Amino acid sequence: MSGKKESMIEKIMNDPQPIPRKVPDYMRKKGGGWYWTGAMIMVVFIYEVLTGLFLLFFYEPTNAYGSTENFLNNTPFGSIIITTHLYGAYLMIGLIYVHLLRNLFVGAYKKPREFQWLTGLLLLVMTLGVAFFGYSMSGDVLSYDATDVGRGIAAGVPFIGTSLRGLFFGNGTDTSLFLYMRGWHIVLTVGIGMLFLIHFFMAEYNTIMPSGEDSKFKAPAIDKDDGTYKAWYPFNMVYMTQILFLVFGVLIIIPSILALLPGAPTLFSPFPQVSPSSPLAASVPSYPPWFLLFVYKALDFTMVQGIGPFWGTVIFAGFPLVYLFLLPYLDRKESLRIRDRPVTVSFGIIGTIYMIGLSIWGALTPGAAIPDEYVLLFFFVPGALVFLISYYAAKLMRDQKLQEGAEKIYLSIGVTGVASFGSGILILSSLASPSPLHLIGMILLLMVTAIGMAVTYAMIFGIRIKDREIQFKPMKKSSYTVTAGGFTMAAIVIFIEISIMPINSVFNDSLYGIGLGLIFLIVGAFIRLYRASIYGE
Amino acid sequence: MSNISPGPDDEGRRTFLKMMGVLGVGLVGAGALRGVIQNLLPSTSNVVSAFPTLILISGSGSPIKTGDITVNAPTVVLFQYPLENEPNFLLRLGDANNNDKAIESVSVSVPATGKSFQSPGGVGPYRSIVASSAICQHLGCDPPEIRFHPPSDASFPGLVHCDCHGSTYDPSKGFAVVTGPTTQPLPNAILSYDSTNDTYKVVNMVGPTIYGHSNDLSGGNQLPSKTTTTVLVQGS
Numbered sequence: 001m002s003g004k005k006e007s008m009i010e011k012i013m014n015d016p017q018p019i020p021r022k023v024p025d026y027m028r029k030k031g032g033g034w035y036w037t038g039a040m041i042m043v044v045f046i047y048e049v050l051t052g053l054f055l056l057f058f059y060e061p062t063n064a065y066g067s068t069e070n071f072l073n074n075t076p077f078g079s080i081i082i083t084t085h086l087y088g089a090y091l092m093i094g095l096i097y098v099h100l101l102r103n104l105f106v107g108a109y110k111k112p113r114e115f116q117w118l119t120g121l122l123l124l125v126m127t128l129g130v131a132f133f134g135y136s137m138s139g140d141v142l143s144y145d146a147t148d149v150g151r152g153i154a155a156g157v158p159f160i161g162t163s164l165r166g167l168f169f170g171n172g173t174d175t176s177l178f179l180y181m182r183g184w185h186i187v188l189t190v191g192i193g194m195l196f197l198i199h200f201f202m203a204e205y206n207t208i209m210p211s212g213e214d215s216k217f218k219a220p221a222i223d224k225d226d227g228t229y230k231a232w233y234p235f236n237m238v239y240m241t242q243i244l245f246l247v248f249g250v251l252i253i254i255p256s257i258l259a260l261l262p263g264a265p266t267l268f269s270p271f272p273q274v275s276p277s278s279p280l281a282a283s284v285p286s287y288p289p290w291f292l293l294f295v296y297k298a299l300d301f302t303m304v305q306g307i308g309p310f311w312g313t314v315i316f317a318g319f320p321l322v323y324l325f326l327l328p329y330l331d332r333k334e335s336l337r338i339r340d341r342p343v344t345v346s347f348g349i350i351g352t353i354y355m356i357g358l359s360i361w362g363a364l365t366p367g368a369a370i371p372d373e374y375v376l377l378f379f380f381v382p383g384a385l386v387f388l389i390s391y392y393a394a395k396l397m398r399d400q401k402l403q404e405g406a407e408k409i410y411l412s413i414g415v416t417g418v419a420s421f422g423s424g425i426l427i428l429s430s431l432a433s434p435s436p437l438h439l440i441g442m443i444l445l446l447m448v449t450a451i452g453m454a455v456t457y458a459m460i461f462g463i464r465i466k467d468r469e470i471q472f473k474p475m476k477k478s479s480y481t482v483t484a485g486g487f488t489m490a491a492i493v494i495f496i497e498i499s500i501m502p503i504n505s506v507f508n509d510s511l512y513g514i515g516l517g518l519i520f521l522i523v524g525a526f527i528r529l530y531r532a533s534i535y536g537e
Numbered sequence: 538m539s540n541i542s543p544g545p546d547d548e549g550r551r552t553f554l555k556m557m558g559v560l561g562v563g564l565v566g567a568g569a570l571r572g573v574i575q576n577l578l579p580s581t582s583n584v585v586s587a588f589p590t591l592i593l594i595s596g597s598g599s600p601i602k603t604g605d606i607t608v609n610a611p612t613v614v615l616f617q618y619p620l621e622n623e624p625n626f627l628l629r630l631g632d633a634n635n636n637d638k639a640i641e642s643v644s645v646s647v648p649a650t651g652k653s654f655q656s657p658g659g660v661g662p663y664r665s666i667v668a669s670s671a672i673c674q675h676l677g678c679d680p681p682e683i684r685f686h687p688p689s690d691a692s693f694p695g696l697v698h699c700d701c702h703g704s705t706y707d708p709s710k711g712f713a714v715v716t717g718p719t720t721q722p723l724p725n726a727i728l729s730y731d732s733t734n735d736t737y738k739v740v741n742m743v744g745p746t747i748y749g750h751s752n753d754l755s756g757g758n759q760l761p762s763k764t765t766t767t768v769l770v771q772g773s
Contacts, residue, residue: 054576077572245565481550488557495564499571516568523561530554534547 008115012205019204020236022229026211028239028537035208036243037099038200043247044092045196049189051085056186061178064139065275072271072506079509080516083255083270089131091251093291096124104327104348105410107336108209110219114328116202119195121324126192128291133185135289137178140272145286147177149296149309156310217336235535242527249520256513259506267293267363285366294355297362301375316358320351338410339397346390349410353382353417360422382417389413389456409456416452419445480533487526491519588619588754591766593627593728593737600736601768603661608635609687609695613680613771615671618726618739620757623747624671625726625739626685627768628708630659630695633688637663638709645711647745649720654744656711660730660737668726668739669712672748673699675719680771697723712744721745724753739766 027035058075060067071078100120103109109117132150136143147169154165168184170176207223215221230236255270266273267290274280288296295317298304304312323330331344338345357378361370393409423445498515501508531537593601593616606614608631615624630638640659647653659665673683678701685708688695696715697706704719706712712723724744728737742753750756760766 054573057577075576076578077576080572081576477547477550481553484554484557488561491561491564495568498568503572503575512572516565516572519561519565519568523558523565526558526561530558533554534551 008202008205017205019201020232021204021207021223022225022232023208023236024210024214024223024229025537027208028235028531034102036240037095037102038203039240039243040247041092041095041099042196042200043244044088044095044251045192047248047251048085048088048092049193051081051088052186052189054081055085059137059182061182062175064137064143064174064178065272066139068138068140068272076503077509077512079259079271079506080252080256080513083259083510084252084513085134086270087255087258088251089134090291091247093127093131096127100124100324101348101352103209104324105338105345106209106212107219107221107331107341107344109328110221110331110336111328112220112222113202113206113209116199116206117328118325119199119202121321123192123195123199125321126188126195130185130188130192131289131291133181133188137181137185138272139178139276140274141276141278141281141284142266142273142287144276146288146292147181149288149299152309153313154310156308158310161310212336215336219334219336221336230535235531235537238527238531238535239537242524242531245520245524245527249517249524251517252513252520253517256510256517259510259513287363287366290359290363293362294358296366297358297370300362300365300368301370301372303372303375305369323347339394342390342394345394345410346387349390349414349417350383350386352414353386353421354379356418357382357421361425364425378421382421386413386417412452412455416449416456419448419452423449477533480529484526484529484533487522487529491522491526494519494522588741589760589763590738590740591618591760591762592764593739593768594765596767596769600734602735603666605768606666608637608665610685611687613671613684614768615680615771616668616739616766616768617760618766619742619753619760620755621760622757623750623753624680625668626671626680626697626708627666627668628685629661629666630709631665631688633690633693637665639664640667640709643711643713645713645722645725645744647721648714649745654711656713656725657727657743658711660728662730662732666728666730666737667708667712668728669697669706669708669723670726670742670747671723673701673704673719674721674723674745674748675699675702675704675717677748678702 023035026032055071058067058071058078068082072082073079103117103120132146136147136150151165151169154168155161157164168180170180209215210221210223214223258264258268258270264270266284267287273284287293295313298316299309299312301312304315327344331341333340335341361378390410390413393413423442426442426445494515498512498519501512503509503512595601595605606627606629608629610629614627616627617623618625630640632638638659642658643656644653645656657667659667671680671683672678678699682701683697683699683704685697686693686695694707694709697708697712698704699719702718704717705715706719706723707715711725714720714722722744724742724747726739727741727743729740730737747753
């Protein structure tokens with residue numbers, strides 16, 4: 001080996017690594033779930049592709065709303081497939097944000113994972129695009145609202161706006177619109193699949209991001225097998241199967257339960273809203289999907305209305321994205337410790353607060369114009385607070401006044417910030433329009449704020465909670481066997497139930513979904529038991 | 538750490554757990570499979586559950602009378618039944634001199650299966666009016682490729698012929714197969730005649746399933762009217 005720096009491709013070609021890699025044991029222990037957020041996203045993505053292929057058989061771009069409603073109401077198991085497809089998208093986006101923030105806070109964007117970070121960000125953008133098109137395909141009143149905003153943003157791009165609008169939304173007729181959106185929905189999904197493979201093999205090549213103790217909090221953090229790692233098969237495979245079953249279970253159960261509850265709020269309803277030609281359409285507030293609410297609210301600001309929706313999107317979604325893209329090159333320090341990276345960490349927390357705050361704001365006051373002074377207040381106060389607290393906490397940590405491993409303090413700072421912002425809005429709205437909902441929400445959020453502040457205070461100024469040694473205490477062998485048998489019996493009973501039940505209504509569909517989800521969860525729990533019993537994990 | 542070491546006494550337990558695990562995974566698969574298959578099977582319930590009874594009407598909306606149907610018409614006269622994309626011939630059969638010919642109900646054999654069915658026979662005052670699916674049973678050609686050729690002389694009684702591959706059907710014998718390559722007669726539409734007001738209704742289908750459909754009642758949209766179907770001359 002010469003001293004010359006090799007490119008990644010050269011390294012892969014000249015020094016192939018065993019794939020799949022073995023991983024350290026702590027990844028499969030309690031708290032190891034943080035190392036598997038990417039795997040969870042992959043599982044949900046697989047679920048989305050599978051259910052999406054079913055929907056492909058039924059979707060008619062010439063009759064978008066009619067075919068959606070027909071699939072939902074008149075096709076056996078239609079409601080379970082379409083509602084879980086929607087919630088799978090929600091879960092995937094949620095997990096992507098979790099994955100992104102986790103990797104931001106542990107410094108996983110640093111050497112040697114810069115390109116992995118960049119492909120991840122591209123995947124985020126593409127996933128949001130896929131979700132936008134998918135959400136808009138139902139042809140309900142909300143989908144028209146969303147596509148109108150989308151068309152406005154596309155048309156606002158300088159010079160090429162009209163062409164971009166045509167490229168993504170067709171020639172302006174409804175049939176063309178839904179044909180194009182279905183096309184992009186699938187094309188982007190294929191793109192995600194391919195880019196994901198690259199992202200995945202980079203992760204295999206660069207190894208997992210090892211724990212802080214292993215890497216001594218220094219970049220480049222590479223995981224090295226010291227010879228004690230267990231074989232990939234069966235240990236890791238069984239663990240990943242467990243993840244798959246648990247994620248599928250959650251994914252199927254949540255929308256099935258929501259489908260049974262009458263009057264779920266528009267934002268979280270698993271069903272499409274009314275058709276835009278319906279007389280009830282006027283009573284549906286125009287919401288975009290929740291994951292785009294923050295941009296939507298930003299477009300309400302008076303200052304944004306002066307510059308148009310495209311530039312609003314550039315400022316409120318584009319700039320943060322550019323920052324994230326540049327992050328590996330802005331923060332080149334070697335240390336992975338949070339206390340040495342107060343700027344990055346503060347931006348992470350502030351960005352999260354802004355996003356959640358804007359989303360709640362958008363949900364509570366859809367479409368209401370916001371004067372500039374409120375906007376400035378909203379952006380300045382939490383921003384300044386978080387920066388000050390972060391710097392102070394980082395300094396205390398450096399001076400050893402704050403115990404090691406107290407990074408959780410940043411979580412409590414974030415929660416406190418969001419909760420205080422939310423309760424502030426709710427205080428205003430319960431004054432403006434008193435209702436039990438606002439009141440309960442306000443009380444709950446005030447409590448969260450108070451607890452968050454107390455926890456933050458406690459973390460900074462003493463009250464050390466003694467770390468308890470987490471020990472693995474196996475149950476008796478016989479009790480494992482009995483529990484496992486019990487699990488399987490329960491699964492058999494539920495299976496018989498869902499096999500003989502008639503499928504003739506959305507209600508029964510949802511019961512089937514709950515049953516199927518339960519079996520998934522039971523099998524997931526069973527695998528956990530199996531690992532504990534046989535592998536001693 | 539691993540204080541449960543698999544030993545000989547663990548073998549049975551391990552096998553039991555593995556079997557339970559495989560059983561659980563199998564249950565999930567089977568439970569999901571039911572949904573998957575039933576979801577993709579084209580169902581009849583979401584269109585029409587039974588064959589509708591529809592009055593044959595003209596383009597202007599008034600019911601078709603016997604006089605509206607020409608004997609041995611060389612034009613292609615069609616109505617949709619039971620769904621929108623399922624055309625049927627409406628034929629008034631006659632001899633070479635264009636006199637009405639009474640059509641008897643006969644047993645029609647299906648060469649493909651070796652079974653047979655009873656044709657409905659002609660209806661109307663002269664029992665000369667019959668109807669059948671206008672989709673060729675060979676490879677699904679539609680009118681005008683498949684059409685009725687009126688009788689020219691005593692040796693040619695008038696047959697339905699498909700130009701695509703040469704299949705020929707005899708409308709006076711329940712649209713039975715005369716020459717291949719088709720191996721199935723045309724599905725017969727069952728008509729009923731109301732002599733009190735000289736109107737025609739289509740009530741059912743008999744014979745093979747309409748070409749390309751898993752079921753006569755699936756694979757198409759419901760007709761716009763639940764009581765009538767319009768008789769139209771193709772090309773007009």
